[in-house]
Amino acid sequence: MAGEDLADLYENAPCGYLSLSSDARVVKVNHTLVDWLGTSADRLVGEPFHALLSFGGRIAFETHMAPLLRLQGFVHELALDLLDAKGGKLPVIANAAEKRGPSGEHRFTRLTVFKAVDRRTYERGLVAAKVEAEMKARAEHDIAVLREQFIAVLGHDLRNPLTALAAGVRMIIKRESLSDRGQRVAEEMRASIDRAQALIEDVLDFARGRMGEGIILVRDRERPLEPVLKQVAAEIRAIAPEREIVTRFSIRAPVNCDHARIAQLASNLLGNALTHGAPGLPIELEARTSEDGFILSVANGGAPIPPAARAQLFQPFFRGAVRHSRQGLGLGLFIVDEIAKAHGGSMAVTSSEAETRFTFTMPNRS
Secondary structure (H helix, E strand, O other): OOOOOHHHHHHOOOOEEEEEEOOOEEEEEOHHHHHHHOOOHHHHOOOEHHHHEOHHHHHHHHHHHHHHHHHHOEEEEEEEEEEOOOOOEEEEEEEEEEEEOOOOOEEEEEEEEEEOHHHHHHHHHHHHHHHHHHHHHHHHHHHHHHHHHHHHHHHHHHHHHHHHHHHHHHHHHHHOOOOHHHHHHHHHHHHHHHHHHHHHHHHHHHHHHHOOOOOOOOOOOOOOOHHHHHHHHHHHHHHOOOOOEEEEEEOOOOOOOOHHHHHHHHHHHHHHHHHHOOOOOOEEEEEEEOOOEEEEEEEEOOOOOOHHHHOOOOOOOOOOOOOHHHOOOOOHHHHHHHHHHHOOOEEEEEEOOOOEEEEEEEEOOO
8 A cells, every 4th residue: 555654553553462472472563562662572473372361361271262263264343352451451352363384383373452341341241230120120120029928828827817807797787785985886896897708808819919829710611601790799788888889780591700700800890990080970880791702891981091000900009099098909900811811801991081991992802
């Protein structure tokens, strides 16, 4: 190339050059690499290449670079740490190629090295971030497993004393003479126990689902479903006599389902409508069979659900914006969705100024 100084091109190239003898000693090195290492060419020439490498670099040279050079005659993009005059590490990326004689004998090895401080820092940062993320994920998984095991044990151990309390309160209400005030207190106690038992069942269902057991179904296609749903509606009316519950049933074919679980699904949806629906507007419970399967829906009036909240409705522990006294665990709709999935069905929700409707659809199943 006209006007190009080849000597200067070698000595002041934007990368380091060095040549090694057949016994891996430095025989030539350019100014660029000498400057990077803070030394002189005279001090480097004749030195074994190992003397320029960190401990890890020596291992990489012996186990990777040297064998590959013998095998294929070249190595590309090998990460090494060179040692500068003060003993500090200079991260570089090295390319190497052997120069061989006519008979294939090894004469010398040429190397180019490129500074890789930013690249290696970035790579090490990625590795450190990956390790940290994996450790965090393992810790979170361990905590989650412990929490879910704790929930399962707690729920199981709480059921027995609550069952005893419920039996005692029922006995007092039926057999003891109580004043009007005492009767009201006993009824409130029974309602609180019933609510606590329902919460525990939700917690146990959640724990089973998260620990891999899932919701177990006992299907019965012979048993009629409509009386079960009527009983659910009656229980909700007893809990909230001031609210209007409208039912529409058209179940004209057997429904192969777990009746207790469908009752739980309907009850949770009605409870959700009581909590979030407008108090002055009726709540609708509809159930029907069709050629495709079984459909159950619950609708209420009131403010529509924001799109951002709609996307999280069936997530565990999600609770909408209601006053604190009516907040639950946020498991009701999660359990509803799990029951739907266990039946091979699905849940859907639509929400507008006119109404909010949750719909369970289950395909025909023999």
